[in-house]
Amino acid sequence: MKLKVYADRMSQPSRAVIIFCKVNGIDYEEIKVHISKGQHLTPEFAEINPMKQLPAIADGRFKLFESHAILIYLACAFPGVADHWYPADVFKRSKIHSVLDWHHSNLRRGADRRLNSMILFSAPYVFNTTIAPILGRPLNPQAAAEAEIILSSSLSKLESFWLKGNGRFLLGGNQPSIADLSLVCELMQLEVLDEKDRTRLLGPHKKVQQWIENTRNATNPHFDEVHRVIMLAKERQQHQLLKATKNEGGSNMKKPLVSRM
Amino acid sequence: MKLKVYADRMSQPSRAVIIFCKVNGIDYEEIKVHISKGQHLTPEFAEINPMKQLPAIADGRFKLFESHAILIYLACAFPGVADHWYPADVFKRSKIHSVLDWHHSNLRRGADRRLNSMILFSAPYVFNTTIAPILGRPLNPQAAAEAEIILSSSLSKLESFWLKGNGRFLLGGNQPSIADLSLVCELMQLEVLDEKDRTRLLGPHKKVQQWIENTRNATNPHFDEVHRVIMLAKERQQHQLLKATKNEGGSNMKKPLVSRM
Structure with a gap:
């Protein structure tokens, strides 16, 4: 029986698992669970993952959730x-x-x-700077500031510690590991930020930028294909933000951003 | 060269690593790094763990941090x-x-x-209900309420999912795994709560209570010995709280709770 991967490509750990399967030629069936439609909250999905989170897999009768655990399982259980x-x-x-x-x-x-x-974006920084107004929720500048401190500190540690040396990947590696894939997919969530914000956050971290590019190149064309939804969301969001700015009352600001994705 | 374990027994993941070594007869040297004295922030300790967190190990020239990674390493690298x-x-x-x-x-x-x-307690619920006033910091009822929601939800999931069935340990096991040790050490942090609060939180979760006891029994006498600092802290804290209540101005409320531990 084919491996089943329950995923929403808007979720960063879902993308990591899908890219891993594609890059390694693992024969799998992608079962789309739309977070924006609440499909992960249904009793049917709770049979797969009682924690009601994505991604999850079913390999025959064996079910597993938590993306790191899934990546390790796939690396160990699948030949090649x-x-x-x-x-x-x-x-x-x-x-x-x-x-x-x-x-x-x-x-x-x-x-x-x-x-x-x-919502579709779990990163609080992205949520509190970009997504909240589109969903008709108040911006929380304090939460955004706190989240930015954590994000900037994490990026600094990536730059100065995990990417130290001349390796192209984490821990000085010259080929990617599941850690590269998992962390880069997380950072790709920053794509939905306003370009100015993204540059401010990532700009000082040259090694991080190069490493994202290295991981992308090592896993393409799958990387770009799986991240296409994020790029589409970015375009739609910019369009929606523009619309929201024009419409001061904002009656249409409560429409979900990516309800049809 | 003997394995070195850098730890502060007030930290729950430090305790998990120490108990694991003791129970499995791993020959190690415990190097006490006092968080309350800021010893984890020194340049010397940054040589061991640049993230300046506990626990960390050095096995010859091999250094490692993050308690789950350490427990897995010890289980794989040490015979027996x-x-x-x-x-x-x-x-x-x-x-x-x-x-x-x-x-x-x-x-x-x-x-x-x-x-x-x-501070010595990382759990926000414990911090915002118990520790904050002793350290001369304001209580944050909202943070405490939010932390309690997460804690209660986690305890419910432990009770209904991870401990389902008749096994004595997580995942239906009849013998403990590193996951039992890690999670039970985390929950032992609740010992410092006021008895009424602790009963309110743990009371509804009979399986969780029994599982804590099972893990304790499976790893004693080491479990109790390593947790002795928590029990001593509890006593001192109750004494200090009593003193703080009597002293309305609270000039002595800023003394660290366990500065000599």
């Missing part, structure tokens, strides 16, 4: 996945676990999963 | 660790990764690592 994705060497593997755990409490930190069940 | 701690079976192992990843975003969520660098 190159060692660099999740090295057998205990020292290299441990360092990858360390990056992935760090990710939870840093880049991904503050990712409010309750918010995530209502 | 029983399989149940981190099973070789890919399906069982994947489920353990799933619990550990879930832990980051739930029980441990909101654990503010910036706060953690200043």
Whole structure:
């Protein structure tokens, strides 16, 4: 029975799992669960993942959720996945676990999963600077400021520690691991920010920018294909923001951003 | 060269690593890094862990931080660790990764690592209900209420999902894994709460209570020995709270709670 991947490409960990399958030639069926339509909250999906979050997989009768756990499982259980994705060497593997755990409490930190069940962007910085007004919610400048501190600090640590040396990938690697894929997919969420904001945040971090590009190149054409929804969302959002600015009363600001994605 | 474990027993992930070493007869040297004295922020400690967090290990020249990554490393790299701690079976192992990843975003969520660098309790619920006034900081009832929602929801998921069935441990196991140890050490932080609060939070979750006891029994006498600092802190804190209540001006409320621990 073919591997089933339950995903919404608007969710960054969903994208990481899909790209991993595509790059490694894993035969899978993508089952779209639209967060914007609340499909992850249905009793049917709770049978797959009782935590009602994406992504999740079903490999025969074996069900699994949490994207890092899924990436590790796929790397171990499917033949033909190159060692660099999740090295057998205990020292290299441990360092990858360390990056992935760090990710939870840093880049991904503050990712409010309750918010995530209502909106499509979990990153609080993106939410509080860009998405909130479109959804007819108040901007929260304090939350945005706090989220920016965490984001900037995480980007600095990526630049100065995880990407130190001359390697093209995290931990000095010359080929990507599941950690590169997971973290870069997270950062791609910044694409929906206003260009000025994005440049301000990413601008000082040249190695981070190069690493995003390296990871993209190492996994293309799949990377671009899977991120297409984000790019489309960005275009629609810019259009909607423009419209909202013109319309001071903003009666149409409560329309969901990407309800048809 | 003996394994070095850099730890502060007031930190829940430090305790998990120390108990794991003791239970599995791993020969190690515990290097105490006192968070309350800011010893984790020194340049010397940054050589061990540039993220300036605990715990961290050095096994010869190999350095590692993030407690889950450390527990997995120890289970894989040291001979004689029983399989149940981190099973070789890919399906069982994947489920353990799933619990550990879930832990980051739930029980441990909101654990503010910036706060953690200043105070000894990272759990925001405990901080905002109990610790704040002792440190001369304002209580934040809203933050406490939000943290309680996350904590209660996490406890419910533990009770109804991770502990479903008749197993004595997570995922239906009859012997503990590194996930049991990690999550139970986190919950032991609730010991410092007022008894009434603790009962209100844990009271409805009978399986969780039994599982804490099962994990304690499976790892004693080490569990109790390593948690002794928490119990001592509880006593001192109750004494200090009593004193603070009597002293309305509260000039002595700014003394750190456990400065000599």
